[in-house]
Amino acid sequence: MSYGKAVQEELRKRTHDLRQVIPAVYQGYRELHDATLAAGALDTKTKELIALAIGVSKECDGCIAAHARGAVLHGATPEEAAEAIGVTFLMNGGPGTVYGARAYAAFTEFYSAHGSGEAG
Template identity: 60%
Template sequence: MTHGDHGQHVLDGLRGEARELRNRIPDVYAGYSATHKAALSAGELDVATKELIALAIGVSKQCDGCIASHARGAARAGATAQQVAEALGVAILMNGGPSTVYGPRAMDAFLEFSGENPA
């Protein structure tokens, strides 16, 4: 992947792949969508904080689709690049070496979605 390939490019690639499975098990996807919405809605934690948590977990799980989705969510929720960097620092602490590979991908995706990436 080149610079800028960790954000929208990943999401676009997954969209078509997911369509076939989603069409075959729509109730599963509807249930997941409801859980996603409930988990990321503002409560005692604001949406940006929840997106940062999800982004760090996506890095720990080495899930490029999760990283792209939650990098976009964090950008839309108003997270700052420094907040993302610090959340990724926690992912590196908790997950070690693999997060030093996936963390930069997450930072790149966030910068792309936030408009801060000089791609």
């Protein structure tokens, strides 16, 4: 099973439908997202890896897919993703190992595609 592109595709129509009903809420969230992930004291790659780890902690496949892709697009390596995911094991125990494996699968899926220009 894909935890990257397939998850994003599964959510695409549902998200679009809800966005049509509450566009201002989505616009506000987009602004928060962009401001939060903008480079500052931490670079965007690091922030994407933190978000990926939080996605694992929250057991959110959509978050995992989005931030795995974001981490790849900002230059994260599989080793960096694995270490960020490893921290979730400490903080979450067993559930971290399940969603951590999903997150690493999503990351490596986007990482592999990125070399062929398909991460977007």
